[in-house]
Amino acid sequence: MKIIDFNNIYVSYEVNPVLENINLEIEEGQHWAILGSNGSGKSTLIKLLSNDLYPNTKYKFKKLIFGKERWSIFDLKKNLGIITNDLHNYFEKHGNFLTAYEVVLSGYYSSIGVFKHQDFTKTQHKKALEVLEFLEISHIKDKKVHQMSTGQLRRCIIGRALIHEPKAFILDEPTVGLDIKAQNSFLQIIRKLSSKASIILVTHHIEEIFSEISHIAMLYNKTIFKQGEKKEILNSDNLSKIFESKIILEEENQRYYIKSIE
Ligand SMILES: Nc1ncnc2c1ncn2[C@@H]1O[C@H](COP(=O)(O)OP(=O)(O)OP(=O)(O)O)[C@@H](O)[C@H]1O
Secondary structure, X not given: OEEEEEEEEEEEEOOEEEEEEEEEEEEOOOOEEEEEOOOOOHHXXXXXXXXXXXXXXXXXXXXXXXXXXXXXXXXXHHHEEEEOHHHHHHHHHHOOOOEXXXXXXXXHHOOOOOOOOOOOOHHHHHHHHHXXXXXXXXXXXXXXXXXXXXXXXXXXXXXXXXXXXXXEEEEEOOOOOOOHHHHHHXXXXXXXXXXXXXXXXXXXXXXXXXXXXXXXXXXXXXXXXXXXXXXXXXXXXXXXXXXXXXXXXXXXXXXXXEEEEO
């Protein structure tokens, strides 16, 4: 089953085209990194996936998510855990009185917080605890959002999606704002998550491409410049092109890093 099956998609903001001729097929079980420089259209691509934006109907296109053309927002969220920093910021602003446990539980109603009229079953409560355990944040169960570190809140937000056991997660620059240690432990959590669901990691940080990532798509010049298996696509030439710099990429123990850039 294909998670994403896109063909000939164009997206414009008002009259300006931002994405052109997007063709992308992502199979269940694969893990992808979507790479692109600032302004290359990564966020736009995510908005397309979350149905916050629609393709330009001037062009004949295919846009299937799990084989379906139409989704209700709620059903889509159950299948596809989309984790953006907008959501993180929203919780910081409007949900800072919530505990870690409540943030996770709120996923059942896709609400910001839990309310008296919302009923949760025993199974749902149990699941919320399991999710906290899996994400290694059981110890902050009763901690409130305003007392949490950035990494802790981000894990809670993943937990909020994880209660639905989605088949795939789309993570938009998930390590923004994390220090080196927090970044590393967060990446370990994402790797753990990759045993449960497909990961689509949207980033411009090469060193975040963990070993389980099997495929790469590179956005450049409003379109997908290259895509395919990591070993074919992730190289100095392709990176130099999309970041418009002379980049030497190195790999050691399945970790990639930029050796030099001019
Ligand atoms: N609401 C909008 N209205 C008009 N143009 C927009 C809008 N949002 C984004 N754009 C433009 O679309 C292009 C792609 O932007 P997008 O945010 O998708 O890039 P990105 O790859 O996510 O960038 P970054 O890495 O900086 O987050 C940019 O040229 C941007 O200026």
